[in-house]
Amino acid sequence: MTDQYDAIIVGAGHNGLVCSALLARAGKRVLVLEANEQVGGAAITREFADGYSVSACAHLLYQLQPAVRKDLKLSPRLACEDMTTIALGENGKHLRIEDKRIEGVNKEDADHYREFRKRMTRFADLLRKFLNKPPPRLGTKEFKDLATLAQLGLDLRMLGKDEMRAFLRLIGMNIYDEVTERFENPLLRGAISLDAVLGTHLGPRSPNTIMTYLYRQAGDHGRNGIPAGGMGSVSNELAHVARSEGATIRTGIPVKRIIVENGRVTGVETETGDRFDSFTVISNADPKRTIMDLVGVKHVETGFTRRIHNLRAKGNAAKLHLALDGLPKFAGLSKKDLAERIVIAPDENYVERAFNPAKYGESSPAPVVELTFPSLRDETMAPTGKHVMSAVVQYAPYDLKGGWTDDAKAAFEKVVIDTIARYAPDIASRVTASELLTPVDIEREFHISGGHWHHAELTLDQFMFVRPVSSSAQYSMPLEGLYLCGAGTHPGGGVSGAAGRNAAKTILGREAAA
Amino acid sequence: MSKQAPVHQGRLKTPFYSRLEKLDFVNEWHQWKGYSSADSLYCSDTEYFAIRNATAVFDLTPMTKYRISGPDALDYLNRLVTRDMAKIKPGRVAYAVWCDDQGQVIDDGTIFHLREGEYRLCSQERHFAWLQAAAIGFDVSITHETDNIAALAVQGPTSFSTLNNMGFEGLADLKPFGLMHVDFQGSELMISRTGFTGDLGYELWIDPDKAEALWDALFEAGKLYGIRAIGTDALELSRIEAGFLAAYMEFLPADETVRTGRSRSPLELGLEWLVDFKKPNFNGRRALAEEKRKGSTWRLVKLDIEGNKTAHHSYIFGQEKTNKPAIGFITSAAWSPVCKQNIALGTVRAPRGMPGDTVWVEIYYQREMHWNRHMAKATVVDKPFWFPPRRGATPPGPF
Ligand SMILES: Cc1cc2nc3c(=O)[nH]c(=O)nc-3n(C[C@H](O)[C@H](O)[C@H](O)COP(=O)(O)OP(=O)(O)OC[C@H]3O[C@@H](n4cnc5c(N)ncnc54)[C@H](O)[C@@H]3O)c2cc1C
Numbered sequence: 060m061t062d063q064y065d066a067i068i069v070g071a072g073h074n075g076l077v078c079s080a081l082l083a084r085a086g087k088r089v090l091v092l093e094a095n096e097q098v099g100g101a102a103i104t105r106e107f108a109d110g111y112s113v114s115a116c117a118h119l120l121y122q123l124q125p126a127v128r129k130d131l132k133l134s135p136r137l138a139c140e141d142m143t144t145i146a147l148g149e150n151g152k153h154l155r156i157e158d159k160r161i162e163g164v165n166k167e168d169a170d171h172y173r174e175f176r177k178r179m180t181r182f183a184d185l186l187r188k189f190l191n192k193p194p195p196r197l198g199t200k201e202f203k204d205l206a207t208l209a210q211l212g213l214d215l216r217m218l219g220k221d222e223m224r225a226f227l228r229l230i231g232m233n234i235y236d237e238v239t240e241r242f243e244n245p246l247l248r249g250a251i252s253l254d255a256v257l258g259t260h261l262g263p264r265s266p267n268t269i270m271t272y273l274y275r276q277a278g279d280h281g282r283n284g285i286p287a288g289g290m291g292s293v294s295n296e297l298a299h300v301a302r303s304e305g306a307t308i309r310t311g312i313p314v315k316r317i318i319v320e321n322g323r324v325t326g327v328e329t330e331t332g333d334r335f336d337s338f339t340v341i342s343n344a345d346p347k348r349t350i351m352d353l354v355g356v357k358h359v360e361t362g363f364t365r366r367i368h369n370l371r372a373k374g375n376a377a378k379l380h381l382a383l384d385g386l387p388k389f390a391g392l393s394k395k396d397l398a399e400r401i402v403i404a405p406d407e408n409y410v411e412r413a414f415n416p417a418k419y420g421e422s423s424p425a426p427v428v429e430l431t432f433p434s435l436r437d438e439t440m441a442p443t444g445k446h447v448m449s450a451v452v453q454y455a456p457y458d459l460k461g462g463w464t465d466d467a468k469a470a471f472e473k474v475v476i477d478t479i480a481r482y483a484p485d486i487a488s489r490v491t492a493s494e495l496l497t498p499v500d501i502e503r504e505f506h507i508s509g510g511h512w513h514h515a516e517l518t519l520d521q522f523m524f525v526r527p528v529s530s531s532a533q534y535s536m537p538l539e540g541l542y543l544c545g546a547g548t549h550p551g552g553g554v555s556g557a558a559g560r561n562a563a564k565t566i567l568g569r570e571a572a573a
Numbered sequence: 574m575s576k577q578a579p580v581h582q583g584r585l586k587t588p589f590y591s592r593l594e595k596l597d598f599v600n601e602w603h604q605w606k607g608y609s610s611a612d613s614l615y616c617s618d619t620e621y622f623a624i625r626n627a628t629a630v631f632d633l634t635p636m637t638k639y640r641i642s643g644p645d646a647l648d649y650l651n652r653l654v655t656r657d658m659a660k661i662k663p664g665r666v667a668y669a670v671w672c673d674d675q676g677q678v679i680d681d682g683t684i685f686h687l688r689e690g691e692y693r694l695c696s697q698e699r700h701f702a703w704l705q706a707a708a709i710g711f712d713v714s715i716t717h718e719t720d721n722i723a724a725l726a727v728q729g730p731t732s733f734s735t736l737n738n739m740g741f742e743g744l745a746d747l748k749p750f751g752l753m754h755v756d757f758q759g760s761e762l763m764i765s766r767t768g769f770t771g772d773l774g775y776e777l778w779i780d781p782d783k784a785e786a787l788w789d790a791l792f793e794a795g796k797l798y799g800i801r802a803i804g805t806d807a808l809e810l811s812r813i814e815a816g817f818l819a820a821y822m823e824f825l826p827a828d829e830t831v832r833t834g835r836s837r838s839p840l841e842l843g844l845e846w847l848v849d850f851k852k853p854n855f856n857g858r859r860a861l862a863e864e865k866r867k868g869s870t871w872r873l874v875k876l877d878i879e880g881n882k883t884a885h886h887s888y889i890f891g892q893e894k895t896n897k898p899a900i901g902f903i904t905s906a907a908w909s910p911v912c913k914q915n916i917a918l919g920t921v922r923a924p925r926g927m928p929g930d931t932v933w934v935e936i937y938y939q940r941e942m943h944w945n946r947h948m949a950k951a952t953v954v955d956k957p958f959w960f961p962p963r964r965g966a967t968p969p970g971p972f
Pocket of ligand 1: 102505
């Protein structure tokens with residue numbers, strides 16, 4: 060006997076959970092199957108050493124879309140919000156960067172920064188509108204597509220002619236040109252560059268890094284927060300909402316394949332051989348895994364296969380978690396400061412140089428780092444008096460020459476600790492346990508092909524109308540009954556929920572139309 | 574120091590070149606995929622009549638050939654082409670067409686099931702990039718083997734007698750679209766009952782080292798049967814009579830078109846019989862199913878045209894007066910000596926061009942420098958213009 064569902068969602072990443080909640084609320088019988096024991100995908104909290112917990116991948120909440128919060132009435136409990144970013148400088152001369160204010164730069168830079176933020180916020184607000192609707196199909200005569208397209212055009216036009224031009228020009232540009240033209244202070248240039256490239260295989264001189272910068276701002280204006288209990292609590296809240304709407308969520312059940320019969324999707328088969336039936340299967344897994352592994356190319360067409368195959372999706376961000384028996388001492392920073400977001404990106408060239416080796420399959424000898432000590436904000440993360448450090452480190456290319464062997468990992472971990480030690484010389488002596496997650500580890504543990512933050516690189520050729528690939532940007536794949544709802548679809552990754560919400564709206568909208 | 578690779582100057586010569594050269598009186602050659610290929614060797618009319626009355630030999634070495642093998646070869650081909658390849662057993666050959674995701678024809682060709690799970694795909698154009706893309710996710714190997722195989726078409730009513738005279742056992746039982754392997758001077762010779770002339774005929778496939786020996790033996794055996802070498806001009810006329818399509822004539826390979834609407838689907842080319850919607854998936858299926866529901870834009874027509882002025886490049890109209898827009902145009906045209914008919918292939922806007930329909934063809938022709946225009950009445954016909962019973966007969970019988 061098999062069960063018939065209205066929709067089966069493969070994967071309980073936060074996007075899958077958002078999608079399941081919205082479908083269940085619309086009265087659908089929804090089953091979510093998650094390979095891991097925990098819900099949340101790359102947005103989970105887990106113990107990495109005895110008594111020490113950490114947000115395993117995503118650690119800062121800044122992108123959760125207001126529309127998602129509103130639709131699902133979410134109110135994630137935060138251990139802190141609106142964190143200051145401290146850009147570490149030599150000799151304890153750091154910058155303190157806030158949304159509209161900055162400390163440690165000359166008056167001119169400060170004024171320029173205010174102006175820059177104002178402008179970026181305007182553009183980010185516009186971009187946010189784009190992110191929260193399915194991209195319209197181009198070249199169709201369907202009223203809905205045309206209406207969305209017209210609305211996007213109108214929103215753009217509302218900026219005013221000059222600003223509209225500036226927007227269209229800026230999104231293709233690189234952040235390097237922008238920061239070097241505007242700012243004098245190298246730390247400021249470095250910190251903004253870092254925000255633009257975090258999670259991508261891009262350096263500040265790569266095209267469209269202004270777009271990725273804006274993308275990061277297009278949730279909560281780039282304000283960073285740490286959820287109480289780590290990122291997992293956001294996913295748990297989502298799962299709770301989905302379950303109370305009636306969705307069934309089962310964990311520890313890897314889906315082996317999406318079943319295709321007579322040219323349409325009819326259900327899924329799990330690794331253990333169980334079969335669940337549904338004419339609608341929505342995959343929260345990345346596009347490559349979904350098409351190449353779960354569906355199988357023989358069920359889709361060549362042009363589409365080629366595009367999915369060529370999708371750029373090799374991750375470059377690693378995560379380093381340290382269990383510390385006490386707080387390291389950073390020159391020029393108080394204990395209170397350590398509770399903020401700290402970045403190592405001393406200037407824009409440093410960031411670009413960190414990226415250079417990654418093009419050739421080598422990791423950065425002088426990496427960029429975004430680090431936090433969440434235990435300072437949330438005592439549940441470490442035993443009393445002890446602390447954890449959670450750091451995103453770039454660049455650690457997925458296809459490292461020679462592979463991510465134990466030796467390669469140990470060597471890179473040392474590089475990262477040495478990099479931090481330039482500002483906090485005693486850090487190494489504080490470490491009692493550590494965990495380094497390279498993109499290869501992330502691929503294995505979180506089932507994300509290439510271990511990419513966004514499931515697929517966030518570049519203009521894989522954005523909006525052509526995300527993940529052209530002719531499949533509306534969550535619906537060219538195989539009847541198959542949908543995607545994860546970060547690999549429009550608009551992209553981050554703990555945002557936009558993809559899951561847009562996917563649910565598309566699927567429900569299609570049904571209404573049918 | 575690495576050695577400098579030799580640079581090939583000009584066109585490649587096929588392994589039969591030394592023999593063709595000796596028979597060549599007119600020196601009319603063109604380039605076919607990098608090779609020299611003769612338009613004609615002495616007189617294309619005489620060559621044409623060899624196809625229809627005796628044995629004609631055409632050097633088809635430049636034709637594109639790919640070897641497709643591996644555990645997924647059948648699954649691969651079944652997604653590639655529109656017809657069901659599971660029905661094509663070892664020893665059989667299938668005419669097939671393949672499309673892009675939009676259901677537009679990339680090319681047509683023949684697929685030879687050489688041995689269990691091993692295939693050869695032949696086409697006029699090269700398609701390595703597409704075949705490779707189609708192989709993503711399949712356990713198949715695709716090798717380009719055009720240069721590794723010498724091939725001859727041996728076509729015409731006495732072609733069986735000629736080959737039979739070479740002593741190939743079992744040839745009499747070889748059915749149309751069948752293939753067999755025989756020994757030729759210690760090498761494997763493949764004989765397939767295939768061709769591009771719409772007549773009784775065979776194609777021979779052999780190691781290039783044995784090409785000249787094969788040619789010599791063949792011409793020796795065919796002496797009494799009127800054997801002649803031919804060029805592409807004669808072949809082209811026979812292919813129009815047979816109603817076969819040619820790339821760049823009846824359709825443009827979809828990947829070569831720039832403007833929308835300039836490619837054609839198999840349904841628009843009269844190849845619906847090759848499209849097996851019972852297969853759950855093949856490239857272009859979704860688009861073709863949609864086209865079938867909504868109706869096609871174009872239809873390929875075979876035209877029997879009044880008069881004797883060939884309708885090269887003509888517009889096709891729905892009525893004799895040209896005050897309304899043309900409904901299509903001619904893609905290939907010829908005076909058929911064997912049918913004594915003014916024939917053409919064309920493309921018209923569906924639903925026009927049903928068999929039996931009358932259309933009008935606007936023919937321009939020149940008389941002593943001056944141009945004349947003539948509206949010729951034409952009938953859309955269903956069957957190939959030339960389809961002699963011997964083409965399908967097994968055993969073919971001597972002539
Ligand atoms: C190192 C790193 C740091 C990051 N830091 C941040 C950050 O600070 N802030 C931020 O906002 N974002 C961050 N991100 C990005 C963010 O984590 C992701 O973009 C987001 O979590 C993606 O969510 P998702 O639901 O689309 O996909 P995922 O979270 O990847 O969920 C997909 C789910 O599908 C499951 N799955 C896949 N295949 C199968 C199968 N066959 N059967 C069953 N289940 C399956 C997986 O196990 C997984 O749970 C970071 C990412 C990385 C890699």
